[in-house]
Amino acid sequence: MSKVALITGVTGQDGAYLSEFLLKKGYLVHGIKRRSSLFNTDRIDHLYQDPHEENRNFFLHYGDMTDSTNLIRLIQEIQPDEIYNLAAMSHVHVSFETPEYTANADGLGTLRILEAIRLLGLESKTKIYQASTSELYGKVQEVPQKETTPFYPRSPYAVAKMYAYWITVNYREAYGIYACNGVLFNHESPIRGETFVTRKITRAVSKIALGLQDKFYLGNLDSKRDWGHAKDYVRMMWMILQAEKAEDWVIATGITTTVRDFVRMAFSYVGIELDFQGDGENEVALVKACNNPEYQIPIGKEILSVDPKYYRPTEVDLLIGDYSKAKKKLGWEPKYDLSDLIDEMMESDLKLMTKQQFLKSGGYEIKNYYE
Numbered sequence: 001m002s003k004v005a006l007i008t009g010v011t012g013q014d015g016a017y018l019s020e021f022l023l024k025k026g027y028l029v030h031g032i033k034r035r036s037s038l039f040n041t042d043r044i045d046h047l048y049q050d051p052h053e054e055n056r057n058f059f060l061h062y063g064d065m066t067d068s069t070n071l072i073r074l075i076q077e078i079q080p081d082e083i084y085n086l087a088a089m090s091h092v093h094v095s096f097e098t099p100e101y102t103a104n105a106d107g108l109g110t111l112r113i114l115e116a117i118r119l120l121g122l123e124s125k126t127k128i129y130q131a132s133t134s135e136l137y138g139k140v141q142e143v144p145q146k147e148t149t150p151f152y153p154r155s156p157y158a159v160a161k162m163y164a165y166w167i168t169v170n171y172r173e174a175y176g177i178y179a180c181n182g183v184l185f186n187h188e189s190p191i192r193g194e195t196f197v198t199r200k201i202t203r204a205v206s207k208i209a210l211g212l213q214d215k216f217y218l219g220n221l222d223s224k225r226d227w228g229h230a231k232d233y234v235r236m237m238w239m240i241l242q243a244e245k246a247e248d249w250v251i252a253t254g255i256t257t258t259v260r261d262f263v264r265m266a267f268s269y270v271g272i273e274l275d276f277q278g279d280g281e282n283e284v285a286l287v288k289a290c291n292n293p294e295y296q297i298p299i300g301k302e303i304l305s306v307d308p309k310y311y312r313p314t315e316v317d318l319l320i321g322d323y324s325k326a327k328k329k330l331g332w333e334p335k336y337d338l339s340d341l342i343d344e345m346m347e348s349d350l351k352l353m354t355k356q357q358f359l360k361s362g363g364y365e366i367k368n369y370y371e
């Protein structure tokens, strides 16, 4: 008998990689997607199966983390062995604009899943993975951050996720549900949302190299993140639910890098060296050298400026994770390093932008979004 998994947030970056991973393991995978006025299934379209096909193993259902009755009904129908709760309003900066919605979807949404399990009497059948985050650590208390490091959330997103973290622990202790938090540090990929900083950078570098855009704007270049590859991290989500005992786990690479250095590395992929000048709001990056004859970028050209519009009211300055518990007890280690990750993202975005270049040459207008 195949195991049955339910993934909330199936249309997101992690939902897509996790679906692929579980399907390869022989699971029947159910995913919850939101109704949207435009198609929002780009990342999982390659997994789609026509409802008329026989022997399907991938099923999509409409739903929303703010709708308890919908979640209860779906869990009752699906009777999952494992639930991966990945759905969330996941953008830290946007959470300052939509704090109440973020609390509802990210905080109470987790409670709704846990309560559904209790109401349906599935406490001893269904295991739950909660997508917790290194944002919980917020203002630096200890480095590197590990399972015992105190939390100090610095955004409405992180505060909502803190509720979700503790309600998961509480339902494990109170009702014996196999419920775990994966405290995951930033993880990226070619299908990362376009407004997270890594993808914003790899897209902009590709456009600039191909002459589709002159320059781009970022916020805090000094912030430091522990960036891993989403593929490594979804593998760990599954491993967490196969462990003997339900526990909470830190997943990271143990290496931290500034946003500025990420920019440098992405430009060096296309043979462009940068010279950063000024500081704070006045910092800019100019082209120091262009070593690839394919790209005609003049030396001295300003291709990046800081725009304080991207600063957050409260920032998380430094994240670096200690994953030694996961390594020791579960044998998990990341397979990708930052340089592999950037290469893969750059290769993918260069391909994407080459298509846009082709469209532009055919007279189609190409819009640059600066969000």
Ligand code: NDP
Residues within 6 Å of the ligand: 008, 009, 010, 011, 012, 013, 014, 015, 032, 033, 034, 036, 040, 063, 064, 065, 066, 085, 086, 087, 088, 089, 090, 091, 105, 131, 132, 133, 134, 183, 184, 185, 186, 187, 188, 193
């Ligand atoms: P994405 O933003 O790529 O995906 C989020 C998913 O949640 C999307 O499928 C989105 O749907 C869905 N969603 C949002 N709001 C709702 C709602 N109200 N009801 C139902 N579905 C909803 O995030 P990631 O894949 O990067 O992250 C997955 C989870 O892991 C998130 O909970 C995130 O907070 C957490 N996390 C992520 C980290 C990272 O670095 N990527 C690190 C640590 C934690 P739609 O496609 O329609 O927008």
Ligand code: GDR
Residues within 6 Å of the ligand: 090, 091, 092, 093, 132, 133, 134, 135, 184, 185, 186, 187, 195, 196, 197, 198, 200, 217, 218, 219, 220, 221, 223, 224, 225, 259, 310, 311, 312, 315, 316, 371
């Ligand atoms: P983060 O990711 O907030 O860490 O949350 P993001 O990529 O948005 O920001 C990382 C750092 O880069 C700085 N930054 C900018 N960020 C964005 N988005 N846009 C910019 O222009 C820009 N300029 C500088 C930010 O200030 C920040 O310091 C991600 C999300 O996936 C969360 O859901 C997840 O929980 C955490 O990672 C771990």
